[in-house]
Amino acid sequence: xxxWNFSYAVLGLLLAPLLxxxxxxxxxxxxxxxxxxxxxxxxxxxxxxxxxxxxxxxxSWVFRLAPPGGLACVxxxxxxxxxxxxxxPLAFPGDLILLAYLLxxxxxxxxxxxxxxxxxxxxxxxxxxxxxxxxxxxALILGLAALAYATGSFSLSGxxxxxxxxxxxxxxxxxxxxxxxxxxxFLAENCRIPVDDPNTHLELTMIHEVMILDYGGPDLAFILYxxxxxLWLLGALLANIFLPLTGFAGPAQIACLxxxxxxVAVLTGVIESVMARLSLLKVPxxxxxxxxxxxxxxxxxxxxxx
Amino acid sequence: xxLILMALAIWFTTGVxxxxxxxxxxxxxxxxxxxxxxxxxxxxFDASRALLTGPVTSLYLxxxxxxxxFAIGMDALSAFFTLPIVLIxxxxxxxxxxxxxxxxxxxxxxxxxxxxxxxxxxxLLVVLARNAVLFLLAWEVMSLSSFFLVMFEGEKADVRRAxxxxxxxxxxxxxxxxxxxxxxxxxxxxxxFDDFGQIAxxxxxxxxxxxxxxxxxxxxxxxxxxxxxxxxxxxxAPSHVSxxxxxxxxxxxIYGLVRTLLWLGPPPLWWGYLLVVIGAVSGVLGVxxxxxxxxxxxxxxxxxxxxxxxxxxxxxxxxxxxGSHHPLVAALGFAGxxxxxxxxxxxxxxxxxxxxxxxHATGTREIDHLGGLLKSMPTTGATFMVGxxxxxxxxxxxxxxSEFLIYFAAFSLLGASGIPVIVAALVAIVSLALxxxxxxxxxxxxxxxxxxxxxxxxxxxxxxxxxxxxxxPLILLAGLCLIIGVSAPLVIRVIEPVVSQxxxxxxxxxxxxxxxxxxxxxxxxxxxxxxxxxxxxxxxxALLARRLVDESGTWDCGYIAPTPRMQYTASSFADPLTRxxxxxxxxxxxxxxxxxxxxxxxxxxxxxxxxxRERFYKPVFGAVEGALSxxxxxxxxxxxxxxxxxxxxxxxxxxxxLGK
Numbered sequence: 016x017x018x019w020n021f022s023y024a025v026l027g028l029l030l031a032p033l034l035x036x037x038x039x040x041x042x043x044x045x046x047x048x049x050x051x052x053x054x055x056x057x058x059x060x061x062x063x064x065x066x067x068x069x070x071x072x073x074x075s076w077v078f079r080l081a082p083p084g085g086l087a088c089v090x091x092x093x094x095x096x097x098x099x100x101x102x103x104p105l106a107f108p109g110d111l112i113l114l115a116y117l118l119x120x121x122x123x124x125x126x127x128x129x130x131x132x133x134x135x136x137x138x139x140x141x142x143x144x145x146x147x148x149x150x151x152x153x154a155l156i157l158g159l160a161a162l163a164y165a166t167g168s169f170s171l172s173g174x175x176x177x178x179x180x181x182x183x184x185x186x187x188x189x190x191x192x193x194x195x196x197x198x199x200x201f202l203a204e205n206c207r208i209p210v211d212d213p214n215t216h217l218e219l220t221m222i223h224e225v226m227i228l229d230y231g232g233p234d235l236a237f238i239l240y241x242x243x244x245x246l247w248l249l250g251a252l253l254a255n256i257f258l259p260l261t262g263f264a265g266p267a268q269i270a271c272l273x274x275x276x277x278x279v280a281v282l283t284g285v286i287e288s289v290m291a292r293l294s295l296l297k298v299p300x301x302x303x304x305x306x307x308x309x310x311x312x313x314x315x316x317x318x319x320x321x
Numbered sequence: 322x323x324l325i326l327m328a329l330a331i332w333f334t335t336g337v338x339x340x341x342x343x344x345x346x347x348x349x350x351x352x353x354x355x356x357x358x359x360x361x362x363x364x365x366f367d368a369s370r371a372l373l374t375g376p377v378t379s380l381y382l383x384x385x386x387x388x389x390x391f392a393i394g395m396d397a398l399s400a401f402f403t404l405p406i407v408l409i410x411x412x413x414x415x416x417x418x419x420x421x422x423x424x425x426x427x428x429x430x431x432x433x434x435x436x437x438x439x440x441x442x443x444x445l446l447v448v449l450a451r452n453a454v455l456f457l458l459a460w461e462v463m464s465l466s467s468f469f470l471v472m473f474e475g476e477k478a479d480v481r482r483a484x485x486x487x488x489x490x491x492x493x494x495x496x497x498x499x500x501x502x503x504x505x506x507x508x509x510x511x512x513x514f515d516d517f518g519q520i521a522x523x524x525x526x527x528x529x530x531x532x533x534x535x536x537x538x539x540x541x542x543x544x545x546x547x548x549x550x551x552x553x554x555x556x557x558a559p560s561h562v563s564x565x566x567x568x569x570x571x572x573x574x575i576y577g578l579v580r581t582l583l584w585l586g587p588p589p590l591w592w593g594y595l596l597v598v599i600g601a602v603s604g605v606l607g608v609x610x611x612x613x614x615x616x617x618x619x620x621x622x623x624x625x626x627x628x629x630x631x632x633x634x635x636x637x638x639x640x641x642x643x644g645s646h647h648p649l650v651a652a653l654g655f656a657g658x659x660x661x662x663x664x665x666x667x668x669x670x671x672x673x674x675x676x677x678x679x680x681h682a683t684g685t686r687e688i689d690h691l692g693g694l695l696k697s698m699p700t701t702g703a704t705f706m707v708g709x710x711x712x713x714x715x716x717x718x719x720x721x722x723s724e725f726l727i728y729f730a731a732f733s734l735l736g737a738s739g740i741p742v743i744v745a746a747l748v749a750i751v752s753l754a755l756x757x758x759x760x761x762x763x764x765x766x767x768x769x770x771x772x773x774x775x776x777x778x779x780x781x782x783x784x785x786x787x788x789x790x791x792x793x794p795l796i797l798l799a800g801l802c803l804i805i806g807v808s809a810p811l812v813i814r815v816i817e818p819v820v821s822q823x824x825x826x827x828x829x830x831x832x833x834x835x836x837x838x839x840x841x842x843x844x845x846x847x848x849x850x851x852x853x854x855x856x857x858x859x860x861x862x863a864l865l866a867r868r869l870v871d872e873s874g875t876w877d878c879g880y881i882a883p884t885p886r887m888q889y890t891a892s893s894f895a896d897p898l899t900r901x902x903x904x905x906x907x908x909x910x911x912x913x914x915x916x917x918x919x920x921x922x923x924x925x926x927x928x929x930x931x932x933x934r935e936r937f938y939k940p941v942f943g944a945v946e947g948a949l950s951x952x953x954x955x956x957x958x959x960x961x962x963x964x965x966x967x968x969x970x971x972x973x974x975x976x977x978x979l980g981k
Contacts, residue, residue, distance in 0.1 A: 069871040073774060083857035083861060107838060107839045116714065132774070135888055142897060149758030152755070152757060233860075
């Protein structure tokens with residue numbers, strides 16, 4: 016274990032707020048606007064951390080628990096993510112389950128906090144959040160199970176260290192299918208179009224944004240920072256699959272993955288620019304479709320894996 | 322053994338004493354709970370000693386009943402199941418004393434406590450019995466005593482119906498067990514358990530016995546589709562009884578199944594497949610039906626079906642591991658399943674006791690009528706939240722540990738050869754993932770609607786926190802959820818003897834080493850999580866220290882006068898999911914919308930009756946009743962003709978005997 020193993024998590028803590036900036040800039044380019052500065056998320060966080068806050072009279076300690084609790088979950092999960100051949104600082108068999116369930120714990124707290132306000136808007140968002148995540152979780156775990164089968168490892172570090180260039184030649188289509196499934200999960204879990212719209216101000220149409228309506232000040236800063244870290248975390252799973260294609264080894268892989276994160280952010284921006292948000296009734300079908308892609312990937316690997 | 326006999330003696334005598342002093346409710350309220358707690362201490366001591374130091378003790382006394390011997394024994398498996406039984410019974414008794422106080426003088430508390438202590442004693446005897454007749458006797462006492470406990474409020478029609486369903490279901494299950502024991506006892510002519518193990522019956526006989534055990538024990542444990550009594554009986558019983566029934570009594574079914582597996586020799590693969598399918602169906606459908614409920618205790622009862630499904634998934638993966646010669650997988654699967662037995666006992670009794678406190682304080686089990694109880698019932702609310710997170714399998718609590726072990730086993734099985742094995746592993750993985758997400762949805766719904774937000778009705782507005790005797794067991798159980806969660810590497814050391822009894826002693830300890838490292842890291846992450854949380858919360862209070870922290874109403878998007886009735890309800894919260902899975906649930910919706918320019922009233926209600934009850938049991942029992950009613954003319958109430966039947970039967974028997 017060297018310092019390189021820690022680099023990705025540390026970089027995430029520093030660079031994650033850059034991702035929404037890149038996505039927004041991409042969307043601005045598509046729309047022919049100038050768009051907000053790349054570092055806007057940092058300014059927002061700095062501004063929020065300097066503010067006071069207002070709590071609703073209806074709320075209890077559950078409402079105050081969620082922002083630091085959720086941020087703690089996602090920061091803890093960050094140490095489970097490997098980069099190519101660099102194992103994660105906390106690599107062990109079964110870490111992919113812990114990753115999924117840490118995100119589950121974060122969601123549990125956010126949803127409870129939303130219900131704590133007693134607002135029907137936030138209840139509505141919470142209800143949608145649990146519905147979509149209940150369907151996204153099997154897709155995520157199935158996709159990782161397909162990769163686990165192909166590499167014979169039950170740890171994220173083993174899985175992503177085990178995907179090699181020859182694997183791409185043999186089961187390339189299966190890997191693409193799994194990557195497509197993970198992309199859908201990435202968009203759904205991070206509340207992006209086509210599942211959720213992070214920009215709309217009509218609370219009725221939103222999921223994640225509406226759950227945090229009543230937060231302000233440092234609490235909101237924790238939540239926003241946690242959301243960018245979650246982008247970084249799930250984006251890394253996606254980018255890691257394609258890493259062997261670049262042919263780099265050693266610390267160059269880390270630079271390569273950071274570049275991959277930029278690509279993911281741009282891709283998110285492109286998707287948000289060229290697509291409309293799906294009708295809420297269609298979203299479950301999309302998520303079940305993601306699970307189906309994972310299963311199909313698994314079947315292909317079953318047939319063609321070495 | 323002396324200690325165990327002492328425990329049994331204390332439970333049975335205090336039970337009988339309660340009946341003797343039934344006229345004096347105050348006295349009964351002392352004898353019953355004190356007897357239950359005092360009786361549990363020696364049993365707890367003996368079982369922990371057996372599990373930690375591992376001597377197998379037994380007692381064998383001949384009995385005049387044909388085929389019967391008073392044979393009891395304490396091995397690792399029995400000790401493992403004894404622990405939750407005595408723990409939960411003792412805590413439920415402490416809780417029940419206060420819970421039943423409003424009924425003093427109004428209800429037959431003597432009979433209730435008598436049955437409670439009989440139930441505790443008979444459950445202990447079930448896991449200790451080493452003779453089929455003794456086992457079945459204890460099994461029957463357990464079923465009947467719990468039946469009478471369910472009928473506590475027998476003046477209500479739905480309670481009577483629930484009790485009746487339970488009585489019928491449990492006896493159908495027992496009938497299968499009778500056949501199974503006869504089958505197993507046939508070759509050696511003995512009904513002692515020690516003789517079952519020595520006969521390696523033919524594979525066909527073993528498979529038949531296995532299927533009989535799955536149906537017989539599955540009825541008690543609540544496997545889908547034999548679970549129909551569960552969502553009826555658990556809500557009908559008083560809450561401390563529901564905690565015992567749901568927490569530990571249904572686990573005697575799991576115990577029976579596991580014990581049977583020890584006699585049947587090496588399992589063929591399809592046993593494992595069968596259990597994985599049963600586990601997946603029970604787990605997923607259990608949690609879906611739970612989502613559709615708005616009666617709190619009925620919701621919890623369906624969650625018992627779900628958790629039994631998780632346990633069976635673990636056992637099924639373990640059996641596949643045995644059948645495909647992966648001892649490591651077998652050990653991990655059994656370990657996960659068995660650990661989930663204890664974990665479920667802890668958080669389910671926590672949740673049932675918590676729901677009892679809610680019922681006690683508000684007088685309603687209807688989730689949609691509650692709200693905002695966290696402020697008036699802080700301890701109950703906080704412990705309920707711990708239980709809700711634990712049952713959703715979230716780290717760092719105990720539910721995560723057992724689900725993690727089952728995941729671990731299933732993922733390890735992916736490396737096996739053979740498409741069916743891999744498909745079974747995949748089914749286990751997907752259903753665990755789906756169950757996890759849906760359980761989190763269901764418990765955020767229950768916890769959020771009951772304890773958070775504003776009170777939705779007068780019931781909830783005037784609630785008061787329960788007394789200390791009702792809070793202490795909750796705190797203890799919530800603490801256990803956390804302790805087992807962060808001390809998992811030690812806990813699996815303790816259950817190692819049980820697992821090696823099941824998975825074969827050849828791989829002694831290897832699986833525990835394999836599982837200990839990940840669990841240790843998980844535990845560290847859990848502790849780190851708590852530290853990180855404390856740090857961030859401190860940062861927040863430091864930041865807010867000298868700034869304006871104001872209170873105001875919830876932001877309502879510009880609307881002026883929101884009322885608590887506008888909050889999202891449990892039904893609306895779960896609606897997207899229940900609609901999505903609608904074809905599986907068959908929810909009936911009644912809706913009359915507002916009409917005209919000046920609408921006066923509108924109503925909406927949903928009801929989700931049990932699918933297997935509606936689609937399978939009702940038609941089948943209807944057909945049976947129809948067929949038997951053809952013989953109604955024989956039974957007409959004339960005594961002299963009945964005597965004639967007896968005489969005719971005797972004559973026929975005599976003729977048959979002489980004719981031979």
